[in-house]
Amino acid sequence: MDFLPIFLNIKGRSCLVVGGGEVAARKTALLLKAGGQVRVVSPILNDELGNHLQLGNIIHYAEAFDSKHLNNVVLVIAATNERSVNQYVSESANQLSIPVNVVDDPALCSFIMPSILDRSPILVAISSGGTSPVLARLLRARLETLIPEAYGHLATYAAKFREHVKRRFSSPKKRRLFWERILQGPFTEMVFSGKNRSAQAYLLRSLEHETDELPCGEVYLVGAGPGNPDLLTFRAMRLMQQADVVVYDRLVSPAILDMVRRDAARIYAGKERDKHVLPQESINHLLVRLAKEGKRVLRLKGGDPFIFGRGGEEIETLSQHHIPFQVVPGITAASGVASYAGIPLTHRDYAQSCIFVTGHLKNNTINLDWSALARPQQTIVIYMGLHGLPVLCEQLITHGLPASTPAAIVQQGTTHRQRVVIGSLETLPALASSANMIPPTLIIVGEVVKLHQKLAWFEPVYDLNGK
Template sequence: MDHLPIFITLRGRCCVVVGGGEIAARKIGLLCKAHAMVTIVAPELCPALAEHRQQGLVDWIAARFEPHHLDGATLAIAATDDEAVNRAVSAAAQTRNIPVNIVDQPALCTFVFPSIIDRSPIVVAVSSGGAAPVLSRMLRSRLETMIPAAYGRLAELAGAFREQVKQRLGSMQQRRIFWENIFEGPIAEQMLAGREDAAKRALQRALDNAADAGARGEVYLVGGGPGDPDLLTFRALRLMQKADVVVYDALVSEGVMDLVRRDAERIYVGKQRANHALPQEDINALLVRLALDGRRVLRLKGGDPFIFGRGGEEIETLAEHGIPFQVVPGISAANGVASYAGIPLTHRDYAQSVLFATGHLRDNSIDLDWEALARPRQTVVIYMGLTGLAIICRKLIEQGLPRDWPAAVIQQGTTRHQRVMTGTLENLAQKVEAAGFKAPTLTIVGEVVKLRDKLAWFDPQDGDQPPLLL
């Protein structure tokens, strides 16, 4: 992030604009909306700015720019077609530690103007840091259609009740939950429909009831998908923004974690081979304790929580303690990784069924139904099978699959660090070891792997996305 987005108070403060043309007029219009005291430095004024001056909205210094014109200014803007003047304004402002914007010259700026969606007191700003202003305006146009004008009135209603809510609900957590319920429920709908008096009465009743009720915790068991944050569901995103605390695993990608509410507490409970941050029983107990404390808990897992994610064990414990919970399925590692690797799990010519298995080793052995795994015309997807890959391949051959049976290993699938190694049961383990593959990986065994060369579509480029949290 090259620019920190901030909102600055300009009411009653001096802002100097150098330039008297149409571009300067657009910037001055924004400053006037923010109730700034605007001084224009320019030999001449365009008709629009001349009218502003006649109306007493701006002051005018009819001169070429001199550094002393910035004395006492809070903000400086240059909107001229004179390169020397623009550079002089930038230098003078930075010498005085005054934020400065030189229109269409990002290298001379210490701040940039965003594209603005004004629903005062709600203001949304979109910026490309000066790199692509047209794209910023396109995004603003889309947001304009998504944010009704009535959101400004809703914000004013909240402001009228803010102090009362603060006095009657003692903790910040209680207040946040109260306001989220208001903004997502029927009271907000009443405001958006123009029934403001009804919304005020309903909000007062909601506050009276909330003050008498204790905090009630809840757990959201959410599948974070295989890594690419674009694969999250809308419901997952909504709950990720509501939670007070997130309990997350090793296979939740950094891109997905970036979408969790920023001020939520984060508790890592990831499991790796021979290194468990918390045993499963302790994770179950942690979820119960947090919910009983009145917290809204996001239990975030990679892939889908009900496919080798122990989600069933966790919500069973929650149910035993009477803790309310929601389950949000995610795109499983099998679905997502296979798709990004260009390997369909089923195909009319090769596989009419799919079998999921875990290759997790215990006591240096893998206890699987090898006879069921070694059947033709099916696809076998093996989770956590990297360490025991050689054993898995040998067992499948012993059960009758040909040595040249196709198989593949995908590392960090769906991310920009995805790697795919294809081979056969006879040589795959050696190829993967030679290539230095590391967890997390997924193994796919079956004739559908033959389609990889024809159907591969995802072209990862290192560095575009952070690696998984491990």
Template sequence: MLAPRSTVGSKGMSQVPSSQAVGTVYIVGSGPGALDLLTLRAARLIGEADAIVYDHLIAEGVLDLARPDAEKIYAGKQSSKHAVPQNELNRLLVRLARAGHNVVRLKGGDPFVFGRGGEEIETLVESGIPFEVVPGVTAAAGCAAYAGIPLTHREHAQAVAFATGHLKDGTINLDWPSLARPRLTVVFYMGVGGLAEICRQMIAHGLPPDHPAAVVQNGTTKRQRVLTADLATLPAKVEAAGIRSPALIIVGTVVRLQQKLSWFRPSSSHDFHREA
């Protein structure tokens, strides 16, 4: 059993009274995959935590930053296969904090961009648990940058939209008219399984079949793969290439810049933590 420790930093804005015996839950984003894209604050909190409840898509090597005696609990989610159901996970965070532990709830990307951070915090607020949120580089920004695809560009896109390719009920029932617009970059999270339907709907709601689109798999890491095509041909090319999750779909004419602006060479990337 871990011994209670004092909380690190200021209390979260939960607007509930905190007890000295109650730990703090830190909802932490680990970024898009590369360890050196982790924020300094996130790294410090991970190194000081009593318990770390972590997801599937966290930066490789990030758990090596934890204390040797820290409790590590896997709560990953893969294609509807949840190691710990969300409601049970929420209660776990409450139990750990009430036992006096400082808890890092470690997520891939950013906790508030398709990371269910808001759902978990609602439970913490209702239970009177102090919390803080530590933003992370969201996958859309990180993966697009490493793929050489600017999300906005004065000659291509004056707006960007993030959309989920997998709703809570398993459908892809999105506001397609608002997404299928010119001069807009749309990034679909968790959408590779429904790629054919996403491309079909974007064409059906007004975009031409030759509208540029791309898929970025394992972005920012040594396993990164980038495939560019158009809405009509992307699903078949992705299937032929064997691309699977984790991957992002980027739709927009900014994709035309990828070959010109590509800079990241996965084969020559390195892990700063292991070389330090």
């Protein structure tokens, strides 16, 4: 995050705009709309600024900028077409610790002006950090279609009942739960359609029937997919935003964890090779305890919770303790990673079946049905197999697969750090070792791997320094 997004109250406070052209006029109009008292420094003004002057909206200093113009101002915008002047404004403001924005010159800014979606009192500010203002405007245009004007009216109308709700519920959490349910129900549609009296009656009835006791909690078992946030389901996103606490695994990427509600508590329950932060049984009972405390618990797992995710064990424990739960499937690594690596798991010419197995080593052995795996025209997808790769390849050859059988290992698939190494059962262990592959990885064995070179479409940006 290059800039801290904040909303500044400038009502009744002095703001300075340096410049008298079209850009300065736009910035002046924005400051006036936010209630600022605007001073404009420029030898001449364009027609729009001249109109503001005639109407008494601004104070005008018809002269070149001087540091004296910064007296008692809380914000400065430099919008001249002379970089030397803009730089002087920036340096003078920074010396006095006054926030300064220089239009189209991020290097001289201490703050930047976002693209704004105004649904007052709801405001959405979108910024590219000064790198691409046009992209920010395009994103705002897309949001314009998703957030209608009625949301501003909804916020204003709901504000009338804040004190009613506050008096009714002593617990801030209970108030939040009440508002979440109300704003996702009939109340909102009534306000949107102009039925204010019906909306008021509905809200007051809801208040009468609510108790001040916290409800029993619930557990959301959510698949986070293989790592790319774009692959989350809509339902997963919705539950991630309403959870009180998240219990997450090592395979949940930071980008996905950042999408959880910001004030939700976070508990790491990751498992690495020979290193378990929390044993599985402890995780099961942690979910029960948190739910019994009235919390909405997000159990966030990489991939799909029911494919090598031990989700079945967790909800079995929840069921035994009569804890409400729901399950949201995720894109499992086999599907997501293979797709991004350009390797179809089935193909009419190469494979008519696909099998998923875990390659986790225990006492330097892997207990698998090798005869069932080593079959022709079948794709084998191996989870957690990096450390056991030499054993896996050796056993598959021993049980009948040709040493030349194509094989691939994919690291951090679907993300911008994806790496794909292609070889055969005979060569893949050495290739993976020389490439310094690290978990999480997925291994794919079968003739379909031949298609990678032809079908690879995803071009990740990977820095060997790990950045």
